[in-house]
Amino acid sequence: MCYAIPAKLVAIEGDKGIVDYFGEQRKVLLDLDDVKIGDYIFAQGGVMVRKIPEDEAQEILKTWKDIFFELKKTDEVMSKINTENMPENALAILQKINLRQMIKKDEMHTLLELTDPNELKVLYEIANHVRQREHGNASCVHGIIEFSNYCAGNCHYCGIRHDKNIPRYRMSIDEIIAAAKDAVDTHGFKALVLQSGEDYWYDDEKLITIVKAVRKLGTLVFVSCGSRSKETYKKLYEAGARAALMRFETSNPDVFATLRPGTTLADRIQLIKYLKEIGYVIATGFIIGLPGTTTDDLVNDILLTKVLSPDMYSFGPLIPTEDTPLASTSMVTKDLVLKTIAVSRFVDSNSNILVTTALETLDVEGRKEGLLAGANSLMLNITPMQYRKLYAIYDGKVTDNQEVTQSIQDTVDLLYSLGRAPTDIGFSCNTNTEGETNE
């Protein structure tokens, strides 16, 4: 499977390039290879991944051409909204969004507290409409390799926290590289997330070796290995990592300090900002439903994510996990997650929003519903099967038993049924100006 579409480089502006695929243009970072106008490249999440020979590119484009326009049409039809019987308040929000005005904090609060099924339906439809307006039918699918479940951290919500007595594993450097090679060569992934607990057995030297080798495979390397030092992240960037996944978990500093003992929200935020400064493509976000948080906190979580100007929003529900301090916390509803996706789409219309596996764990239709409530990105678990169950950050993870080929097929079927195409190549060439603040 080739889960990306080649794009032709049509202009170069400094370290950025304008690429074109089927008449649509996007901006990408070109810093990884020597390229010239007219070359064909693969790009993911705004970063050039590798150059490809023209004949190979033409061959792939030929197979995509018909299906691309068909998918586009399906998406356009599915994201149309009927304003005829729309409630007044929903119409007012739609008008604001169409004028690219920010919705205010109290409006976000109201939307996050909606419970009426008809109102929720309209909310999700508008969010899906905005997603289509900003991104077309572009979606991205990243593979994730969970390479170690050792963790020095002791977060109260986490199933691999240091104090939990579970079987631990560490993949060797060779195993990680082999898993990445299989993902790229066999399954066609163009973006891989390398994730672990805070496991300092992997020192800078080991991490650099892994990042360099995976980058060489011709893929975007996302790192997600916890609160390492700024120097470590700098070295990983120099080794070829271009994206980092780091959630701040909650915008409430007291809840953060209670649930992540020995760490502070301020330090976490500073590190995320530093990653951005280095040049990383950033994915960040929070956990929905942590005890002690309110709807106001959720509003602040969304706004803090926006302030950090990530390339991707990543948030999921708290799923209570056995033998953790939060084992008896109540589960949040699927609708609260969908409402959070929709409101995030209104607040930051141009962002990529990930549907996390945790939503699918809440409800078997979760991924589909998330994509129809404003989200446009997915991650597939491609951790080797013998380790998959052991990375149990929460109970009942749905991807535990699914073979990679099957989950790719299911994902492709799902995306096609919604008219989505794997064209998350880069950033829109139109810059939107948001009008108001959220106060």
Ligand code: SF4
């Ligand atoms: S959330 Fe991250 S840092 Fe905290 S215990 Fe889990 S893996 Fe470790």
